Amino acid sequence: MFKWIISSLLLVMSLSTSAAVDIQKDTLYPQVEFDTSMGKIVVELDRTRAPLTIDNFLTYVVKGEYDNTIFHRVIAEFVVQGGGLTTKLEERPSMAPIVNESGNGLSNAMGTIAMARDNDPHSATRQFYFNVGDNKKLDPSKRRWGYTVFGEVTEGMDVLEAISKVETAHNSTLNWPDVPVNTVLLKKATLLPR
Numbered sequence: 462m463f464k465w466i467i468s469s470l471l472l473v474m475s476l477s478t479s480a481a482v483d484i485q486k487d488t489l490y491p492q493v494e495f496d497t498s499m500g501k502i503v504v505e506l507d508r509t510r511a512p513l514t515i516d517n518f519l520t521y522v523v524k525g526e527y528d529n530t531i532f533h534r535v536i537a538e539f540v541v542q543g544g545g546l547t548t549k550l551e552e553r554p555s556m557a558p559i560v561n562e563s564g565n566g567l568s569n570a571m572g573t574i575a576m577a578r579d580n581d582p583h584s585a586t587r588q589f590y591f592n593v594g595d596n597k598k599l600d601p602s603k604r605r606w607g608y609t610v611f612g613e614v615t616e617g618m619d620v621l622e623a624i625s626k627v628e629t630a631h632n633s634t635l636n637w638p639d640v641p642v643n644t645v646l647l648k649k650a651t652l653l654p655r
Contacts, residue, residue: 502617555586582606586613
């Protein structure tokens with residue numbers, strides 16, 4: 462019972478948080494610009510296919526939660542992942558996890574943006590990744606949940622490809638592989654005007 466009350470409170474708090482910021486609720490295809498240390502990338506999001514995911518993502522964007530974070534996982538011809546760590550390799554706080562919307566008809570194709578998550582299919586919070594290869598194995602099947610795709614790159618694919626080719630190594634602080642040797646910074650994420 463106590464767990465249920467806490468979960469309900471967290472849900473109400475996260476809903477009121479997203480209502481407190483202008484995330485362009487009436488815009489079906491909002492656009493976000495990522496100003497990175499290697500150039501700019503613009504994505505167009507598809508609210509018709511992933512409304513919960515986009516509301517969550519845009520809340521982080523509008524609140525400046527992605528500003529000055531790093532791309533901490535880069536694997537050529539696979540993914541460029543970021544949104545969760547500071548330049549000091551500290552994890553940023555997250556809102557409550559969201560419901561997985563991977564069965565929305567969008568595929569983890571080259572140039573799309575999707576939500577990162579843990580093994581629990583409903584564990585996505587703030588981290589996202591760009592597909593820099595055709596990663597259909599990340600799509601859902603009859604036997605498993607997939608990873609929610611919620612938009613695609615419309616400008617700056619060359620920048621994304623350049624990021625995907627940076628030198629990486631095992632990072633002893635994080636104890637993770639595939640971390641860029643030289644920091645790739647997401648300086649600012651901006652919800653573009655309608």
